[in-house]
Amino acid sequence: MTGDPLAVARRHYRQAARLTEPVAAHGSRWDAGRARLDAAIDGIAAAQDGIHQAQRQWLFDHRLAVAAVDVQRSHAALALQFPQFARQVPAFTDSHLSLPDTVIASSALYPGQDLPPALHSNTAAFHAGGILFAAAHLPRTEALCEIGAGYGAAARLWLRNPVRRPRLYLLLDFPESLFFAELFLRLEMPEAEHRYLLSAADAAGLSGAGSERQPVIAYLPVALAGSIADLPLDAVLNSAGFQEFGPDWLAFYRDLLDGMRCDRLVSHNLCLAPVGHVPDRVNPFAPLLGPRWRPGAIHFQPPLDVVQSIRFAAQIQFVRHDTEPGDLFGRLLQGAVETGFDHAALIRLLYLAPAAAPDDWLHRFVHDGLRFLGYLPTEFLFLLQRHRDRAAAAGRSLSPGLQQVLDSLEGDAARMQEAADAARALDAPPAD
Numbered sequence: 001m002t003g004d005p006l007a008v009a010r011r012h013y014r015q016a017a018r019l020t021e022p023v024a025a026h027g028s029r030w031d032a033g034r035a036r037l038d039a040a041i042d043g044i045a046a047a048q049d050g051i052h053q054a055q056r057q058w059l060f061d062h063r064l065a066v067a068a069v070d071v072q073r074s075h076a077a078l079a080l081q082f083p084q085f086a087r088q089v090p091a092f093t094d095s096h097l098s099l100p101d102t103v104i105a106s107s108a109l110y111p112g113q114d115l116p117p118a119l120h121s122n123t124a125a126f127h128a129g130g131i132l133f134a135a136a137h138l139p140r141t142e143a144l145c146e147i148g149a150g151y152g153a154a155a156r157l158w159l160r161n162p163v164r165r166p167r168l169y170l171l172l173d174f175p176e177s178l179f180f181a182e183l184f185l186r187l188e189m190p191e192a193e194h195r196y197l198l199s200a201a202d203a204a205g206l207s208g209a210g211s212e213r214q215p216v217i218a219y220l221p222v223a224l225a226g227s228i229a230d231l232p233l234d235a236v237l238n239s240a241g242f243q244e245f246g247p248d249w250l251a252f253y254r255d256l257l258d259g260m261r262c263d264r265l266v267s268h269n270l271c272l273a274p275v276g277h278v279p280d281r282v283n284p285f286a287p288l289l290g291p292r293w294r295p296g297a298i299h300f301q302p303p304l305d306v307v308q309s310i311r312f313a314a315q316i317q318f319v320r321h322d323t324e325p326g327d328l329f330g331r332l333l334q335g336a337v338e339t340g341f342d343h344a345a346l347i348r349l350l351y352l353a354p355a356a357a358p359d360d361w362l363h364r365f366v367h368d369g370l371r372f373l374g375y376l377p378t379e380f381l382f383l384l385q386r387h388r389d390r391a392a393a394a395g396r397s398l399s400p401g402l403q404q405v406l407d408s409l410e411g412d413a414a415r416m417q418e419a420a421d422a423a424r425a426l427d428a429p430p431a432d
Contacts, residue, residue: 016175019223037176074125077303092128148241152181167210242286271314276420284378300343
């Protein structure tokens with residue numbers, strides 16, 4: 001479809017907004033955020049203004065004004081994390097459509113080097129970290145689906161980067177986000193074929209569509225997520241999205257992933273954060289996946305999470321297997337007990353803990369994990385509470401030792417949350 005990108009994106013948004021979504025409540029962050037976005041979309045007078053609103057005003061970015069040294073540090077961190085791609089890192093660039101005060105020219109970063117004119121930002125570097133992690137660990141990236149695609153910044157970089165370029169990139173999100181993504185990507189990538197999916201039939205022609213030179217960018221409202229269940233995909237991607245969903249949405253995406261023709265998920269979300277550390281966190285454990293999904297490659301605290309956002313997070317590649325993991329949790333737990341825990345071992349065990357895990361296994365895992373970490377992460381508390389609830393549903397109680405551990409940790413968590421809330425209240429600016 002040709003025409004004014006702003007008018008096209010606005011028309012698609014209004015059509016998608018009428019669709020019935022599978023989950024009514026969106027959580028404290030997105031319920032209010034979607035209402036504000038809806039009110040703003042009609043008032044956008046020019047496409048460039050819409051993109052700048054997405055980057056500065058709304059929920060999509062942690063974009064900052066940066067100096068050359070800031071981006072140089074981010075590039076150095078990426079080169080250390082992914083030495084096989086170190087030479088390509090400077091080619092992960094930002095858009096000329098971005099806020100001028102948040103981008104910096106290549107000539108300022110690499111004076112004296114013969115590099116093509118380009119712009120850089122903290123956001124482009126952050127998305128480069130996700131792309132390079134995926135490129136390092138995924139066998140194929142020709143057809144990708146991003147859950148929670150924001151305004152399309154990661155999609156643009158996937159389709160313009162020097163390492164991997166998919167032929168099909170599907171953005172699955174709320175209609176409000178897709179409005180900004182379609183607006184941005186139609187302006188940024190006029191050479192691509194843009195398809196907005198408004199019915200299940202619209203998704204039927206995506207298999208095999210697109211090429212590296214003329215990729216297909218498909219925009220899929222979450223109301224129609226089930227329409228791509230039979231679409232062969234190389235991977236599903238999510239960055240800082242699952243951590244913002246409530247339990248019903250997490251369950252929805254768990255079931256969606258279980259039913260898709262895709263056996264790879266790349267997640268970059270909060271992980272092993274102390275109780276009370278992240279004030280706007282919606283859930284204590286994300287993503288939640290079915291028992292056939294197992295973590296493969298794990299990078300805890302990727303360098304750019306430390307350099308830029310200062311949050312506890314992990315990049316994890318999950319692989320879906322044909323069978324459930326059996327006693328893998330017990331065997332890996334025994335190995336960790338004998339050789340010592342590290343962050344990757346803890347995260348792997350968190351995702352492998354079976355529904356029917358013996359109490360003494362969880363007791364040992366939590367005991368040794370807490371001793372290694374030195375603090376209480378939200379995932380440990382969630383795991384024990386879920387285990388207690390499952391035991392109660394089966395008509396049994398926890399062992400006295402494990403119940404005592406849970407009682408103690410719940411008391412600790414309440415005190416930690418109270419202290420964190422009090423500290424934030426002291427730091428908050430005075431009310432007018």
